[in-house]
Every structure is written in C-alpha cells, then in structure tokens.
Amino acid sequence: MWLWAYTVFARVQKGKHRSDFPLSHLVTEVAHLSLVIEIGGMPVRVNTFDPAFLELLERRYSGFVNDSGDAEIEFDVELTPPNPADRDADVEVKYRFGRWSLSRGDFRAEWEPSARRGWIRQSANPYAIDAVLRIVHTLVLARQGGFLLHSASAIRNGKAFLFAGVSEAGKTTISRVAPPDVTLLTDEISYVRKSADGYLAFGTPFTGELGKLGENVSAPISTLYLLAKGHENRIEPITPGEATRSLLANLLFFAEDEALIQATFHSAFDFVSRVPVAKLTFVPDARVWELIA
Amino acid sequence: MSKLYVARNPRVAARSLDGEMMIMSGRDSTLFTLNKTATILWQAADGATSLDEIVKLRICSEFDVEPAEALQDAENLARELASREILEVSEEPIPHRNPAGASR
Numbered sequence: 001m002w003l004w005a006y007t008v009f010a011r012v013q014k015g016k017h018r019s020d021f022p023l024s025h026l027v028t029e030v031a032h033l034s035l036v037i038e039i040g041g042m043p044v045r046v047n048t049f050d051p052a053f054l055e056l057l058e059r060r061y062s063g064f065v066n067d068s069g070d071a072e073i074e075f076d077v078e079l080t081p082p083n084p085a086d087r088d089a090d091v092e093v094k095y096r097f098g099r100w101s102l103s104r105g106d107f108r109a110e111w112e113p114s115a116r117r118g119w120i121r122q123s124a125n126p127y128a129i130d131a132v133l134r135i136v137h138t139l140v141l142a143r144q145g146g147f148l149l150h151s152a153s154a155i156r157n158g159k160a161f162l163f164a165g166v167s168e169a170g171k172t173t174i175s176r177v178a179p180p181d182v183t184l185l186t187d188e189i190s191y192v193r194k195s196a197d198g199y200l201a202f203g204t205p206f207t208g209e210l211g212k213l214g215e216n217v218s219a220p221i222s223t224l225y226l227l228a229k230g231h232e233n234r235i236e237p238i239t240p241g242e243a244t245r246s247l248l249a250n251l252l253f254f255a256e257d258e259a260l261i262q263a264t265f266h267s268a269f270d271f272v273s274r275v276p277v278a279k280l281t282f283v284p285d286a287r288v289w290e291l292i293a
Numbered sequence: 294m295s296k297l298y299v300a301r302n303p304r305v306a307a308r309s310l311d312g313e314m315m316i317m318s319g320r321d322s323t324l325f326t327l328n329k330t331a332t333i334l335w336q337a338a339d340g341a342t343s344l345d346e347i348v349k350l351r352i353c354s355e356f357d358v359e360p361a362e363a364l365q366d367a368e369n370l371a372r373e374l375a376s377r378e379i380l381e382v383s384e385e386p387i388p389h390r391n392p393a394g395a396s397r
Contacts, residue, residue: 241313241326248317248324258319262306265317269308 037133038066040191040202041218042140044133045071050079053124060126063216064205073111073136075118082123093135093255100255102135104128111136134189134206135254142260145194145267148252151224152208153190153201155183160201160219161292162190163280164250165227170284172209174227177286186214189252192221194267198274224271225280225292233288236279243277244268299347299371299380300340300387307335320378330356334367338380340387344368
C-alpha cells in the first residue's frame with residue numbers, strides 16, 4: 001500500500017415486623033447497616049442488612065468512610081450465596097431507559113442517575129462492590145471531564161504526580177520506594193477530576209500489589225509520568241500525540257456508550273493540553289524521587 | 294469504475310494533534326491514528342466529493358504518485374476504515390448528518 005496507513009492502537013433482609021419492637025432499637029439498627037464511601041469527593045451510600053458485610057466494607061474502605069451522612073448516590077446491596085463466579089469475566093455496562101446496567105460474573109447492578117439510586121446483587125465479598133464503585137465513578141467523571149487512570153499517584157510539596165503504565169511498568173515499585181515526605185494516593189488507580197485551573201488527583205482505596213490504601217486527600221496535578229524501568233533515572237519529553245495515546249491506553253472505561261466514549265476521548269486531549277506529560281525511566285530504588293519535586 | 298463517495302462516520306470522535314489525526318470508535322473504543330495522506334482523505338470525506346476527485350485534487354496535487362495507483366490505494370483504505378465503521382462508503386453521495394463526533 002502506497003503512503004496510506006493507519007494504526008490501530010488499540011435491601012433488603014426482611015425487617016422484623018414486631019409491634020413490640022422498640023423504635024430506638026430500630027433506628028440504631030438501621031444506622032449501623034449503612035455507610036457512606038467517599039472517593040474523589042463523591043459520597044456513595046451503601047445499604048445492607050448484613051452486619052458482617054458492613055464490617056467488611058468499613059475495613060475495606062477505611063479512611064474513605066464519611067460520617068456526615070449525605071450522599072450523591074445510594075445503593076441497596078442484596079447479598080446472594082457465595083458462588084465461584086469468575087471475577088475475571090468481562091464487565092458489561094449499558095445504558096437503557098434511563099438506567100445503567102452493570103454486570104460481571106460475580107455481580108449484577110443497576111443505577112438510575114436521575115433518582116440517584118441503585119441496587120447491587122452480589123455475594124459478601126469486597127471485590128464486586130469495588131468494581132461497581134469504579135464503574136460508577138468512571139461514568140460520573142466522564143460527564144465532568146475527569147477519569148480513572150491506571151497509574152500510581154502521590155503528593156509531594158503540595159503537588160500531585162501521576163505514574164502511569166501497564167502491569168510491571170513500576171507503579172507499585174515507585175510507590176514502595178517513595179520517601180517519607182511523599183503522600184501516597186494510590187499504587188494502582190488514580191482519580192482525576194477537572195478543576196477550574198487544571199486537574200486534581202484524589203487518593204483512592206483502589207490498591208495494587210502494595211496492598212495499602214491511598215490517603216484520602218487531593219492536590220493539583222503537576223506532571224503525568226509514563227513509567228519505564230531502566231538502568232538510570234531520567235526524564236524525557238514526549239510528543240503530544242504520544243502523550244495522548246499513552247493516556248488513552250491507560251484510561252479505565254467500561255461503558256458501551258458512544259457519547260461517554262467520545263467525552264472521555266476529548267477529556268484526554270484536554271488533559272494533555274494542560275498537564276505536562278513526560279517519560280520517566282527509573283532504576284527501582286528511592287533515588288528516582290530525587291527527580292520528582 | 295463507478296464513483297465512490299466517502300463520509301466521516303459521525304459516531305466517532307476525532308482530534309488532530311500536531312498534524313496527527315486520532316480517531317476513536319464510539320462502538321468499541323478502538324483508537325486509530327492516521328498518517329498524513331490518510332488524514333487528507335479523512336478530512337476531505339464530506340460525502341459529497343467523490344473519491345476520485347479527492348485523490349485528484351488533494352493527493353495527486355501534493356504527492357508524486359500515479360493517479361490510478363493512488364485511487365486504488367485510497368479505495369482500499371476507505372473500505373478498510375468503513376469495515377471498522379470509521380468511514381462510510383457509498384456509490385451515491387452521502388447526505389450530510391449532524392457530526393456528533395466531528396473532528397476538531
């Protein structure tokens with residue numbers, strides 16, 4: 001072929017109805033079976049009638065549980081018996097008749113944005129609800145110019161730095177070797193929200209191999225680094241096209257929805273036009289942080 | 294050979310960056326990057342101008358290439374992009390539609 005070319009990169013436990021049941025007891029019980037998980041400044045209430053599951057969530061999202069009570073979205077969780085469903089199965093996310101339908105091998109969920117409510121049907125494990133939360137956040141962020149990015153992120157001197165890359169690129173490594181003055185936001189999935197002046201990175205409870213939750217704080221994003229392990233520490237410039245392709249390749253997005261796909265595509269370009277992006281080659285030890293300030 | 298008309302699929306998102314055209318399929322999120330000549334074809338694909346006119350006016354005038362060879366390659370590329378729902382190809386002019394994912 002001459003000259004022509006293109007590249008493909010490509011709730012409810014039934015309430016005990018007992019007339020002699022003290023009201024104060026009921027109120028206490030309900031309050032104990034609900035919690036608000038706030039990630040990226042977006043509070044999501046989760047309702048369950050299972051105390052053990054609630055405790056599991058409180059532990060899983062420690063640091064991200066908001067006691068204020070207000071929530072932008074509310075989910076009722078119906079627990080099902082454990083099953084060996086495949087957590088690696090493809091996620092399906094579709095929008096029909098005003099509702100998002102989310103499913104994977106180990107859960108089914110629906111969310112009606114206009115009502116700000118939904119339900120999740122899953123067994124008592126943290127992985128399914130974790131997936132639902134990630135998906136819901138991507139859907140909300142896509143309409144606001146933000147996104148979830150497959151990257152580590154951290155704050156140093158009031159500025160946030162993102163470290164993107166595929167598995168084994170070094171996200172967990174660079175997080176593990178961070179000096180004490182660095183606040184870790186995540187070693188796996190970064191939360192990026194558009195602001196009036198640029199972009200903010202928020203801490204997330206979404207962890208990688210480090211297994212340590214990020215701090216629930218945020219800061220303006222200074223630089224996005226594309227990670228590569230090497231024999232020396234160096235920062236190299238990259239073209240805007242390469243930056244955009246790499247950013248798009250590391251975005252988390254699940255919905256089969258043309259409008260949101262297009263919105264996310266344009267958000268990537270906007271991000272690259274506002275935030276410096278560079279390649280960071282590093283030796284896997286703490287010295288790489290001498291370049292990041 | 295009958296005339297072919299090509300039009301950008303309004304259901305894709307496209308942006309040009311430093312002369313490089315990037316296109317994302319709204320169907321499956323596949324990202325395509327077009328080179329310079331493919332970008333010329335993409336930008337000229339208005340549904341009203343035939344492919345042979347595009348090749349004659351936009352390609353052969355700028356590149357040292359045989360018109361017949363350029364047209365054949367252009368048709369192959371157009372059909373390949375059409376199979377991926379990036380472009381639409383028709384033997385009739387393609388009416389203009391709202392470019393929801395128009396290139397910027």
